[in-house]
Amino acid sequence: MRLRGFTVAAIAVTMALTACSAPEDESEERAREDSDRAAAGEAPDAITIGWNQPYYSYNDDTSDGNATANSIINYMLRGNLFYYDENQALVRDESLGTFEKTSDDPLTVEYTVADDAAWSDGTPIDATDLLLQFVGTSGNLNTIDASDDVGNLGGEVYFNSSSPGLPLVTELPELSNDNKTLTLVYSEPFADWEVALDFGVPAHVTAMKALGIDDPQAAKDALVDAVQSNDKAALSSLAEFWNTGYDFTALPDDELLHLSSGAYELTDYVEGEYLTLTANPDYTGELPASINEVTVTYSDDPLAQVQQLQNGELDLFGPQATTDVLEALEAVDQAEVDTGVExxxxxxxxxxxxxxxxxxxxxxxxxxxxxxxxxxxxxxxxxxxxxxxxxxxxxxxxxxxxxxxxxxxxxxxxxxxxxxxxxxxxxxxxxxxxxxxxxxxxxxxxxxxxxxxxxxxxxxxxxxxxxxxxxxxxxxxxxxxxxxxxxxxxxxxxxxxxxxxxxxxxxxxxxxxxxxxxxxxxxxxxxxxxxxxxxxxxxxxxxxxxxxxxxxxxxxxxxxxxxxxxxxxxxPSVEAYNKNVIGNVTSAPLNPTIFYGYWNWTGPETE
CATH class of the missing domain: 3.10.105.10 (Dipeptide-binding Protein; Domain 3)
Structure with a gap:
């Protein structure tokens, strides 16, 4: 399972779900285009990645959404303040903002959102987004310990998540006058303060949907008011939507449910079969998409995925490692196979x-x-x-x-x-x-x-x-x-x-x-x-x-x-990719494994 930073690892389970490849008529045309690009030493315009479990939630910070199947996609959709590289080193990404410890006694951490940070609907990203993430993952405003029905709280407040560190922030975070800075003051030291808070789902969408407000800024203002006044009724509605409102298994009609703040946008999703991510044209951050279109297809059969790689239907996948899979991959001429430890x-x-x-x-x-x-x-x-x-x-x-x-x-x-x-x-x-x-x-x-x-x-x-x-x-x-x-x-x-x-x-x-x-x-x-x-x-x-x-x-x-x-x-890990299509692929042992380093992917490596 995944949880960014302070949360526990997302459950690494292999679900048994039927899946199909992307449309075949498009794949043949794409193969010809990629062949031309490869000959010119360029990165492909599009690739297809195989995975075993379909995406089902844009909010992977909830107990139910906390799964690798979700986090690997959200990793490409939403910008973060930090990530782990292939050597498990923490790397800060200052595209959306920065954070620093300003005091040890008491432990005080200040988060500042970048001036040009924005969601793909044009709404600015600000400290309200961090405030919602704090409220959602700390549980500090919950009025009950748990709820069997997180979609119907009956007026109680229960954000369905948990954090080992944020509950130590016993006072509400402070917002700056320009609403670009959020300050956390801990009641005690916290060893993992660097990974305690990151961006999550958009505050304005959560408040618009939960509170029935059409204007994004008015919705964010209402969210801040609800938190600061401890408005139980409003917080209950916000929690209900935060818990379940971002769950879906096919492309929603409402684009607000999957806004981008990262390198890619979600542009297509056929339930149980495949989803497509397309480069975000408005992204100006440090980790831009190197490949314009990434399609993720779903299958729980790794041997079938080996065959898809051989047929040119898959360009990259990371199956559960078995001797049968490795032997099958050895017979695929175009397969570059890397093994290691996850x-x-x-x-x-x-x-x-x-x-x-x-x-x-x-x-x-x-x-x-x-x-x-x-x-x-x-x-x-x-x-x-x-x-x-x-x-x-x-x-x-x-x-x-x-x-x-x-x-x-x-x-x-x-x-x-x-x-x-x-x-x-x-x-x-x-x-x-x-x-x-x-x-x-x-x-x-x-x-x-x-x-x-x-x-x-x-x-x-x-x-x-x-x-x-x-x-x-x-x-x-x-x-x-x-x-x-x-x-x-x-x-x-x-x-x-x-x-x-x-x-x-x-x-x-x-x-x-x-x-x-x-x-x-x-x-x-x-x-x-x-x-x-x-x-x-x-x-x-x-x-x-x-x-x-x-x-x-x-x-x-x-x-x-x-x-x-x-x-x-x-x-044991196995990463396989089509060396005639894509290069500079480096998997990370921590989540998001094979999706790590998407900004570095290139065309075929030449000797």
Whole structure:
């Protein structure tokens, strides 16, 4: 999952959705034009990129819209104050504005919007846009903790998002007289202040739609008034629209729902099939489109995408890496293939609040028995077998990941993973030890476990085939629950265990908070531990790197002891593109992966 900056990584899931290519009659003409451009050493006028899940929300800061499928498109539609490069370094983009820390005590950060910044409908971008993003992601004006129906709040205020840092800004941000500067004053230090706030959806559109105001400036004024006067009725309407008003699965008739402030505009979208981005003619920023038109087609079948690349229907795609896909790509003459490691990691989740085998309620509220059952499951889970069988053929250096919070290769990984105790606690899949834990808990098998699997994801099916016999030997009866809607069902409580990937979008130390914090945006298993919550709160206000590492190790150790699940491996990455059409393609390990560096794309590279 993605969230810009302070939010947790968007869920890196592969949804099973049917998709088609862009119209064939246009692709033949385009191929001829691109051939002429390539011969002249020029970048193509248009390219087609393959992806696995269709876009469905212009607001990827909500809990529901927080997905990589949305963030990769919004990355090209909307300008941001910063991004991460291919080396995971934070880079500031001052096209729309700047920000600076003006004080350490109290921590004060000042954001200034560029004078010429504007949305594609001509409305100026100003501090009101940042104010809405602060209100939406901080939750500071919410009157309820959560809402099952975010589209009908009944007069309550609930912006469906979360942030580990912005709640520390307990006073309303200050707006300058010219409405170009917004100032945040934190009540405590915040380690990740640089990535705490960025631009989101347009304030004027949100207020126009939510409050029934036609004039953009009048709408922004009304939004500011509602925030500053804490007008509950107006804020409830603003929250409802912010939560759901930007969701769509085909091109809306109303262009206000997908305005551009970045290099591209959304010009076409056929539901479930493809969308088209066209260079924004009014963009004057630092990251302009190098290719005029980008069409993104959708398919959940990577082998079909390999065939499309060979046929000239795709120019770039980043499939889930399997040996079958790599072997197929090797047979495509025009394919340039790069492999590496993604910022996404595979993990297994055990649901703790659904009345299933891992829920204390199943054992009369006995939390320790439920914990032992979870511990037995994880002790038998063959993480090393999965890595050896499925990942090492693609990345020979692959290893089991042993930290919930820290990515392998980062400076603190060795210390935090050792502190976690995960390797010692879970081992390499010991069915006998797991059975002994169940016996000590007084729980007899076989224990039925509904294991959620995406219907058409080969690697996840292969994982299940490796896991099932090991768990059977330990006393667990794994039931394959294959669903085409599995991504939508995550967090529904209708399964007991699931394995999927979390994608990192930043290097912020607080990035994982929403996954493990009580009621966190990405807490899909019903986990709650006050000690973990307190440590995350402490981590958020700790700026010393050594102390951060120590706190992360403590959190990791508690998560391991509580047996909430386990990390398994870091995703191997595969990026493939047509070297006869496009060049200078560099994928980034963090979101937006293959869409990173669109401003650098060129024509074919010559030797």
């Amino acid at each position: 910022g996404t990691y595979e993990h297994v989740d055990l649901v703790m609040d659904n009345g299933g085998p891992f829920d204390p309620a199943t054992y009369g509220g006995d939390a320790e028995t439920a914990r032992q059952v979870r511990q037995a499951f994880l002790t038998a889970y063959p993480r090393q077998d999965i890595v050896d069988t499925l990942i090492k053929p693609i990345n020979p250096d692959a290893e089991v990941r042993n930290s919930f919070l820290v990515t392998p290769g980062s400076p603190s990984y060795e210390a935090v993973s050792e502190a976690s105790g995960m390797e010692e606690a879970y081992g390499d899949g010991d069915s006998e030890a797991a059975a002994q834990i169940l016996a000590e808990a007084g729980v007899e098998g076989p224990i039925d476990v509904r294991f959620l699997i995406p219907a058409d994801n080969q690697r996840r099916s292969d994982q299940f085939d490796i896991v099932q016999p090991k768990l059977a030997d330990a006393g667990f009866n794994l039931i394959a629950d294959r669903r085409g809607t599995w991504g939508e069902d995550l967090g529904s409580g209708t399964y007991d265990a699931v394995s999927f990937g979390w994608q990192s979008t930043s290097t912020a130390v607080t990035e994982s908070q929403a996954t493990f914090y009580t009621g966190g945006l990405n807490n899909l298993i019903g986990y709650s531990n006050p000690e973990v919550d307190d440590l995350f709160d402490e981590l958020a206000v700790t700026t010393d790197e050594g102390e951060q590492e120590d706190i992360q190790g403590q959190i990791d150790a508690i998560l391991t002891e509580d047996a909430i699940g386990s990390t398994v491996f870091q995703f």
